[in-house]
Amino acid sequence: MTRSEENYIKTIFHLGGNSTSPISTNAIAEQMETKPSSVTDMAKKLADKGLVHYKKYQGILLTESGIRLALSIIRKHRLWEVFLVEKLDFTWDEVHEVAEQLEHIKSEKLIDQIDALLGYPKYDPHGDSIPSKDGEFFERDKQLLSDMPKAGVGVCVGVKDTSPTFLKFLDKNQIALGITIEVLEIEEFDQSLTIQIHDKSLNISHQIAANLYVKKQS
Amino acid sequence: MTRSEENYIKTIFHLGGNSTSPISTNAIAEQMETKPSSVTDMAKKLADKGLVHYKKYQGILLTESGIRLALSIIRKHRLWEVFLVEKLDFTWDEVHEVAEQLEHIKSEKLIDQIDALLGYPKYDPHGDSIPSKDGEFFERDKQLLSDMPKAGVGVCVGVKDTSPTFLKFLDKNQIALGITIEVLEIEEFDQSLTIQIHDKSLNISHQIAANLYVKKQS
DNA sequence: ACAAATATTTAGTTTTGTCTAAATTTAATT
């Protein structure tokens, strides 16, 4: 398994290639910042290895073993992210780039021991679920803050966008996993929200709210 | 800096390419299990980048910046080895293969934080010195066990051969860094040694003794 | 010093992963 193959498998998974509707060559190319023709080439190779289903012009879908592989890579990526934050004082906007490299290290013992060292965490620093060693993972019950009604109260449990710019914005406004958010007002004009956090009120754009996951308080 | 380039630089350093006598194409090829013609190709590329001095048929020598690069790779390799042993319960025969991969991860913060987490260790699990961040490193005062005289007493401070087979042999015989070794007898016939460790006597071949470093007791 | 042996380089090929440009298929629109 080369690094490039692993990156394709991971990307296809993230684009929904584990479901039933195939992913287009174009979508993969765009996500990976490469050209559709390169994707076609790789699709053939991955199909030969039994990792994807591929029929010309019909898009790409992961096979069973493709999904297993994707989950193992995602598991490594997210465990490394936890490690970087918990043990090495990385901030959540710094981890992705390094985890992109670390996820390709080949050693089963290594990742199992990292898992143990961290106490078998279930979620990464962005709130995403970490697949177990045998490929199971459970998405947490969550909803976008932008889908909450006025006066709704929830706990921040994850982010959708994980770009450094967004994460730094959150830091600056003291929005972190675990904090309680109450929706005070939803502006009809631009869908921006006024929320209450840490006993202060703050106005955030719809786009911000559409990238924050919360768990509704029962 | 590609992975392959880094591996060449590291190998040249280990073959003594930081001194004044150039390393031959053949020696590098043998060490890296590749062909001399491949080494020639890479020598040109590294020379273009200013990392080695290279004149046709005259062998290869690291430049100042080549040495700096080599030391930074070796620093990473050895710090990762310490991490694997200290934090993840790897044995000293398991670390090399994984550290070979980890040493190529590109993140200054990562390796600095690993260094801090480990408490700025000076030696790796095989007793080799870890270069500091600015490229300084001091070889410990040590000698081969095979060079010790009869009745000499020393503390094991390192190994020369770091192959899994050798290290497993040492484990099996409870030879580890820090233990005290006394030379009881040197056989004239085959230069094998009878040594005293842990209050037991043990006979080891000359080849074993020639791969164990000790620090003589004053 | 000169021939034989050894070491090194050159030239041309291969593989992997990418690209461009052209050709082809599928989807969309009128």
Next chain:
DNA sequence: AATTAAATTTAGACAAAACTAAATATTTGT
């Protein structure tokens, strides 16, 4: 349903890093 637009694939090329085989330099032995 035909034509245009968009997506996808093919064909051919390239760069990196390796290889083989042949050519050339250097070293060694007498």
